[in-house]
Amino acid sequence: MQDDFSSTLSIEVSLASPPDANILSPFSATAPNPRASNIDAFHAEPAQVDHAADELRRLGFRVLIGSRLSLSVEGPPDLFTEVFGTELEERSVQEEREQAAPAIPAAQSFLAPAPQAAWAPPDPLSGLVERAYIQQPYLFFESSLPPRVDYHHLRVPGDLSLLMNASRVHRNGTTGRGVKVAMIDSGFYIQHPYYLAMNYNMSRILGPGATAVEHDENGHGSAEAGNILAIAPDVTFIGVKAGPNLTAAFKETIRQSPDIISVSLGFDLRGPDGLPQPSLPGFLRALEAEIADAVASGITVVFSAGNGHIAFPGMHPDVISAGGAFIDEDLDMQASDYASAFSSVIYPGRNVPDVTGLVGMQPHASYIMLPLEPGCEIDQDGSADDGTGADDGWSVISGTSAAAPQLAGVCALLKQKNPGLSPAEIKAVLARTARDVTTGQANEASNPVLVGDRVEFIPIEAGLAADGATGHGLVDAFAAWQQV
């Protein structure tokens, strides 16, 4: 997000008013301020505009565009110093913006003439140019409101809360208050204006091996956290920024004594032959045991089922495995073809997912507008597809990364109403009350099958009652809440 404001200067050149031309100068102490009603009086003659542009080109500047009021030009600092006979100094944007409103500058420093510096335009520009101002880095204003995009998508918190049927739970006074939800992810930019405006109860810690707790360089965790809080806005939220060792992060998270853990990360247990690995790799055995320990101690653990992945820990029998259902603008529901569905080879009888949250469709699953750190990886990379800016602090994403925290939010609502619920009881009531998803198919990439000597991908279809694609269906927060 750092544009180059030092090696090439952007300069706005104001045109001079020839003495006999009866043209007002915006720099004259006696002239009125330019307004729509009087702007014609400030217009230079087209021939003067062309002449000034020619002279600036001849001196070595690049003329970008001109109007009858000014010329926008570019040039290196040395040229500016030489032509206008002035000295430049480097200034810090931060120092100049002390106490200012939240915004992200396009650069941290810029060059500008020193205060009271000499100013001596050369003869060729005399009578043509009145002033030349080096442009300062512009600011991206952080906003608690997302940008508008022109396709069907969901906004937090309202759309998610409504479609997961959590709004009715909120109206009955259950909002997750007193329930501690921990989320392990890439980091948590909780200072985002959206999160600040919502006044959520959020904190964050560093997992083992992670650094820079105040930043989320990727953006994934900051965004996905919005799913939990849309469903359960009054939970006590703890974000655990993970290093590359998920087991270590999980252990640290257990130490925070959460009621619920939500994790939108995992591993694709696909062998080099493209087929599911037959047994759990050794490096995941410690994590497998830690998850079992956590659930045995009463912590409800939710993992994403994967986005075509043969996902672990999404297949761990003790977790709530979060798959995907998609609701379109007509409120028609189908299985998300972005979300995983498979039968685990490692845990016979284990079908993934258990239930679903809201997830978009292929190719990009651009479905839920979520806040993240401006200019982070997802903000920049996603802007090519999702219609948001590369530095605006918003992206339209989903995947089962969104589903897991949505379900964790519903679990928190249930826990507030009935704190004695066990993880198994919560899983059971979510399944029992879920809305049946009867059409569509899951991501075929999650179900590779050997046909002859070739690996083929067989999509798992949704159908009446429980099915492989969506498990028991889309979670209904209100229906589940009524039963606990």
Next chain:
Amino acid sequence: MTDETLVSAEVLLRESDRAAGERVAKMLTELGLEVLSVGSRSVSIRGSKQRFESVFGCRLTPSERVDSPARDFGPLGGGGFRAIEPPKVPSELRDEVESVEIQQPPLLF
């Protein structure tokens, strides 16, 4: 932000025993490895590739991701390492340590 040049591993204990974890952690620190977390079942450590290969008599190489048609936001914190020759438990740890497992970074779904 994490240091991608470091190797992460879980040292699995033979029995679920917090005190054993603390003893193992102390020995691993003396061997020049950084202990990130001590649990009742495993100890999380990290260190340079050279230190790992020296302490555990293994050979490591940067891991490459298996081709997958699945969609994600990539691995968290870089590519990680895999063992060409698996880590061996040093003799002084064998009574309490079952195995040393090099960790792969998780994918961001």
